Amino acid sequence: SKRVILDVDTGIDDALGILLAVKSGKLEIEGITTVCGNVSLEQATLNTCKILELAGATDIPVYPGASAPLIRKSHYEHRVHGSDGLGGALSGVEPGKRPESGFGPSFIVETALRYSGDLTLIMTAPLTNLAIALQQCPDLPRHIKEVIYMGGVVRGPGNVTPTAEYNIYADPEAARIVVHAGFERLTQVGLDVTRRALLTESHIGLLTEPAIRSYVQESTAIYIDRYEFVNGVRACALHDPLAVGAAIWPELVDAKDYYVDVETTSRLCDGQTVCDVLNRLGQPPNVRVCEQVDSERFLERFIMTLNL
Ligand code: BDR
Ligand code: CA
Numbered sequence: 001s002k003r004v005i006l007d008v009d010t011g012i013d014d015a016l017g018i019l020l021a022v023k024s025g026k027l028e029i030e031g032i033t034t035v036c037g038n039v040s041l042e043q044a045t046l047n048t049c050k051i052l053e054l055a056g057a058t059d060i061p062v063y064p065g066a067s068a069p070l071i072r073k074s075h076y077e078h079r080v081h082g083s084d085g086l087g088g089a090l091s092g093v094e095p096g097k098r099p100e101s102g103f104g105p106s107f108i109v110e111t112a113l114r115y116s117g118d119l120t121l122i123m124t125a126p127l128t129n130l131a132i133a134l135q136q137c138p139d140l141p142r143h144i145k146e147v148i149y150m151g152g153v154v155r156g157p158g159n160v161t162p163t164a165e166y167n168i169y170a171d172p173e174a175a176r177i178v179v180h181a182g183f184e185r186l187t188q189v190g191l192d193v194t195r196r197a198l199l200t201e202s203h204i205g206l207l208t209e210p211a212i213r214s215y216v217q218e219s220t221a222i223y224i225d226r227y228e229f230v231n232g233v234r235a236c237a238l239h240d241p242l243a244v245g246a247a248i249w250p251e252l253v254d255a256k257d258y259y260v261d262v263e264t265t266s267r268l269c270d271g272q273t274v275c276d277v278l279n280r281l282g283q284p285p286n287v288r289v290c291e292q293v294d295s296e297r298f299l300e301r302f303i304m305t306l307n308l
Contacts, residue, residue, distance in 0.1 A: 009037025009125035010047035017240035033104030039085035041067040049097040065104025065129035069171035089219035105132035123149040124240035131174035146185040150243035152273030153191035169271030176262040193293040194239040254292035257285035
C-alpha cells in the first residue's frame with residue numbers, strides 16, 4: 001500500500017475523498033493536514049475530525065496548517081459547500097476526535113524526511129501548506145515520491161473565473177512555488193478530468209451502509225443543486241475523490257508531461273494554469289497533466305469502496 005499524507009480544506013468533496021482514502025484500505029495514511037480554503041482553517045479541521053469519526057478512523061492524526069493563503073485574502077466557497085463546508089450534514093455532531101498541536105507544513109516535512117523516497121502527497125486544497133513546507137525545506141522534492149494535486153484546468157473553462165480553477169485561484173503564489181519546486185513526479189488532476197467524474201443521485205442510491213448513505217445524501221444535496229444551477233446537469237463533480245482515486249488506481253487516468261506555469265499577475269487570468277501544450281517556451285516538462293479518465297470505472301469503484 002502507498003504511504004500518503006492528505007492535505008484538505010474539507011469541503012463536501014474533500015470529505016468524500018477522505019472517506020474513499022480511508023475505506024479503500026489501499027493507502028497508509030500517515031496524517032491529514034488542513035488548510036484555509038473552501039472554509040476557514042478551524043472549520044476545515046473540525047470537518048476533517050467529524051469525517052474521520054464517521055469513517056471510524058480516529059487514529060489518523062490531523063494537523064492544522066495555514067490559516068490564510070501566502071499573501072492574498074482568503075476566498076471561501078460557501079455557495080458551493082454551505083456555510084459549514086459539509087452542506088449542513090453532521091452539523092449537530094461534536095467530535096471527540098481532536099487535532100494535533102503540530103503545524104501541518106512541519107508535519108509534511110518531518111514525515112517526508114522520515115520516509116524519504118516513500119511518501120506521496122495528495123493535495124485537494126489550495127497549495128499553501130506545501131508551499132510553506134518548501135520554504136521550510138527547499139530540499140523537500142528529493143524526499144517525496146509523488147505529489148498529486150487536484151487543481152487547475154488546461155482545456156476548458158475555470159470554475160471560479162473564466163480561466164481559473166478554485167484551488168489554484170485561492171493561492172496562486174503557492175501553486176506557482178509548487179510547480180517550480182522540482183518534484184520528480186507532480187501530477188495534476190484538474191477540471192479536465194474531474195468534471196467528468198460525476199456523481200448522480202442514482203449512484204447515491206447504490207450506497208449500502210446506512211450512516212454513509214445518509215451522510216452522502218445530506219451533504220451532497222446543496223452541492224448537486226449548485227452544480228445543476230451552473231452546469232445544467234443534476235449531478236456533482238467528484239473533484240477531490242478523483243485525486244485520491246488517481247493515487248489508489250493510477251491506471252484510471254492518462255497523463256502527459258508538460259511545462260505548466262501559474263499566472264499570478266493578471267487582471268483577468270490570475271490563478272490560471274498555463275500549460276505549454278505546443279512547447280512554445282522550450283522549457284522542460286514539470287507537471288504530469290491528467291487528460292483522460294475512465295470515469296465510469298472510477299464511479300463504480302468509488303461506490304464499491306464506500307460500501308466496504
Ligand atoms: C476544488 O475546489 C474546492 O471547492 C473543492 O473542494 C475542490 O478541491 C474544485 O475546483
Ligand atoms: Ca478541496
